[in-house]
Amino acid sequence: MSKNSTIKDIAERLGVSKALVSFVLNGKSEEKRISEKMTKKVLDMAKKMNYKPNYLAKSLRTGKSHTIALIIADISNPFFAKFARYIEIEASTYRYKVIFANSDETKEKFAAELEVFKNRQVDGFILIPPIGSEDELVKLQKEKIPFVVVDRLFKSVSTHTVTINNFQAGYEATLRLLQNNRKNIAIINVNNQLFTMQQRVKGYRKALLQNSVDVKSGLIKHLKFSHDKNSVLKAIQQVIQQGADGILFTTSKLAMLGFECFSELGVNIPKDIAVISFDDMDAYKVTFTPISAVVQPIANMSKEAVRILMKMIEGKYGKGEYENIMLDVEFVYRASCL
Amino acid sequence: MSKNSTIKDIAERLGVSKALVSFVLNGKSEEKRISEKMTKKVLDMAKKMNYKPNYLAKSLRTGKSHTIALIIADISNPFFAKFARYIEIEASTYRYKVIFANSDETKEKFAAELEVFKNRQVDGFILIPPIGSEDELVKLQKEKIPFVVVDRLFKSVSTHTVTINNFQAGYEATLRLLQNNRKNIAIINVNNQLFTMQQRVKGYRKALLQNSVDVKSGLIKHLKFSHDKNSVLKAIQQVIQQGADGILFTTSKLAMLGFECFSELGVNIPKDIAVISFDDMDAYKVTFTPISAVVQPIANMSKEAVRILMKMIEGKYGKGEYENIMLDVEFVYRASCL
DNA sequence: TTAATTTGCTAAATCGATTAAGCTTAATTA
DNA sequence: TAATTAAGCTTAATCGATTTAGCAAATTAA
Known part of the structure; x- marks a missing residue:
């Protein structure tokens, strides 16, 4: 050199x-x-x-590394990859760099990555924390390390958050299925310990109740994070058995697995079952039946998250003062549920 | 704090x-x-x-930051996201962190990101360089900064590289289309200034020639990086006009756009046109017709790339000694070309 | 003419580590 | 008993910046 x-x-x-x-x-x-x-x-x-x-020397002296860390579940999941992309774009407008890690949705890895990044003196974090990481968030707060939680929300700890209105999204998606004359609408969900996911289901319930449709527990399926095609298949078979004629998938990963199952089971979309999925994918335009989706405003969420984090790094929030941004989603209706 | x-x-x-x-x-x-x-x-x-x-202090003193930088075109493209994922996994086995940036396939951004990361004293780079970045690579070499080029290969500058056998991949994919009794096989390509892409087309040519099929220039379409659905649509319409009954897409992004066009044009896959795409996507199992694909061994490529980079960082290569790893691809054949 | 102020710059401490060189004792050897 | 050697530490320089406090000369004010 x-x-x-x-x-x-x-x-x-x-x-x-x-x-x-x-x-x-x-x-x-x-x-x-x-x-x-x-x-x-x-x-x-x-x-x-x-x-x-030499930025190392600069950072050592000034105590600012001009780096933020992003911890997501898995960058190879397009939903998270989009976050990474937009957060990088936003951060760069503040002349900040992004360093990232995958938690695989386990709190152990999440905690470990936090440690590593703290030692590297990142200036702040943007986090999509896995289930059960409340303690870690509290720890960060005690250490006065700036961070913003995105996509999720932990009721037991107040932090800056940027989320979508999951309740409203679940509600409207379900309404749309009802408008399609579906009477037995199922919801296939995952990670239900997350408030985010609970809200989606809550919205679903409200839409049904408001329209005098019974909420049948047999039509509500909660899968674990470590779900595979088989668990989705089982869930689908069960709700079909219960007479399901519409399904709301609460993540695109669930939905993608579901579509494989539909092909194998010979289920016709939307004739047999109308479908709406959270998170719009490029794939949804070219699936056997184009899929209707709840579109999350990821660019905007990233923008807000970075804005808040920067403000936090500059120490411009008072003690206990937190922003809780809740953005509206949009919908794109395709043949799977017009 | x-x-x-x-x-x-x-x-x-x-x-x-x-x-x-x-x-x-x-x-x-x-x-x-x-x-x-x-x-x-x-x-x-x-x-x-x-x-x-404090890793900043440690790094300043030792001259090692235990960080490598990854520069790709766009993390929101699943192909690159997978690289990011696997490179992060591999790097972590060496206790290295990954910092990333998107070049958007422009050499200006690429050069700018290189500068930024150099100032941040990263220990080395894993690069997927855009067209025309030979000079930047030479510069890195002069500065004796360790780096490995992945997915691509620049003939005018010798470096460590990890690529797939693009020629063989293009050849075999085309053979498969021929075996499906397709006589007018088109290839829709992008970024043809890249050796990687040229090789794919060369493989395609060889397969045709070897089977005494004329190579018709009207069936070979080269698009620019900044392609959109319209340019793909135009290319598809043109090759259909030339009687195409098979298409090889050299990237999944092209293919995904192509599939949208097929739907709109009412083209039936594989009846009217058989299709194979480079890069297997999750989506390909659930497209209107499941799509056959060239599967790149991304996990392995990442492993090799990180291995070489670590060896380089430890100064274990002689002057002018370069590894050029070329891995074989696999194929997955689905209904689009069985 | 002297004091006060301004201009233009420097010295040295500091951030939090690493590391070469050296300094006391204690133990061993001759 | 004196000279070596080893054990167990310490000193101080260093990485490449930032930043506080202050100094000397020039300028202005009184």
Whole structure:
């Protein structure tokens, strides 16, 4: 590594002090009353020597790493990948870099990644915490480390959050299925310990009750995070047995697995069963039947999350003052439930 | 931030030197002849004071940041997201963290991201460089910064590379289409300035020629990176006009857009046109017709890439000694071309 | 003419680690 | 008993920046 030039090098070449060089390079010439002539000399020399600041040194001294960490469940899941993408875009507008890790939706990995990133002195976190990570969030708060929770919400701990209106989304999606003359609407859900997911189901219930449709427990299926095609298949078979003519999938991962099952079972969408899925996928336009979806405003969520985090890093929130942004979703209706 | 305890704090509490504490905490007690008793005392105190090393300081001093940077085109593209996922997994086995950025397939952004990461003293790069970034690669080499190029290959500059056998993949995919009795096989391609893509087309040509099928230039379509549905639509309409009964898409993004077009055009897959796509997607199992695909061994590619990069970081390659790993692809044949 | 102020710059501490070199004792050897 | 060697630590420099406090010369004010 052909040794980068440092402030010291520049100072020596110019026969001035390191402080002066540092002031100039940080645009503090005016403030520090460095003469224009000297300012120019330093700037020219810096350019000539191809000076690049060492951010490690800078960060060590200032205590700011200009890096935020993003912990999601799994970047290879398109829903999370989109978050990563938009958060990177937003962060870059603040000249921040993003470092990421996957929790695989386990609180152990989540806690471990938090530790690692704390040691690396990230300035803050954007988190999609797995079930049961309340303690970790409380710990972060005690340590006064800035963070924003996205997509989820933990009732027992107040934090900054950016979520969608899951209740409303579940409610409206179910209404749409009702409008399609479906009488036996099932909901296939996952990670129901998450408030986010509970709200989706709550919205579903409200839509049914409001329309005088009985809520049948046999039509409500909760799967574990570690679900595979088989568990989805079982759930689908069971709700079909109960006479389901409509299904609301609360995640696209569930839905994608579900579609495989439909093909295998010879179920026709939407004739036999109308379908709506949370999270719009590119795939939904080209599935055997195009799929209707609840579209989460991921770009906007990312924008809000980064905005709040930056404000937090700058210490601009009072103690106990938290923003809880709740955004509306949109819907795209395709042949699976027009 | 409740001020983390430092080595200095531990040393003071124990009335010993910082050096001693550092030695113990780095497991060098034996080597540095620190007594067992003292070692235990330090370890206990570190635990008691909840000591967490400051990696910025560590990195500044040692010149190793234990971070690698990954620059891809776009993390929200599932193909790249998978790379990110696997590279993170592999890096973590070496206790390395991954920091990433999207180039959007432009060499300007690519160069800018490289700069930023260099300033942040990453230990090395895993790169999927956009068209025309040879100069940047050469620059990295001059600066002796470790990097590995993945998925692509630039003939004018020798580097470590991990790619698939694109020629073979294009060849075999085309063969399969021929075996399906397709006589007018089209190839819809993108970014043809990339060697990777050229090889896929070359494989396609060879398969045709070997089977005495004329290569018709009207059946070969090259799109620009910034392609949208319209450009794909145009390409599809043109090859259909030329009597195409089979299409090989050289990326899944092209294919996904293509499938939308097929629906709109009322083209039946595989009756009218047989289809194979590079890169297997989750979606391909649930498309109107399940899609056959060239499956890239992304996990393996990531493994090799990280292995090489680590070896490079440890300085274990001789000057001008480069590994060029070329992995075989697999195929999954579904109804679109059985 | 002297004191006060301003201008333009420097010295040195600091961030939190690592590490080469050296300094006391105690133990061993001659 | 004196000279070596080893054991067990410590000192201080260093990585590459930032930043507080202060100094000398030039300028202005009284």
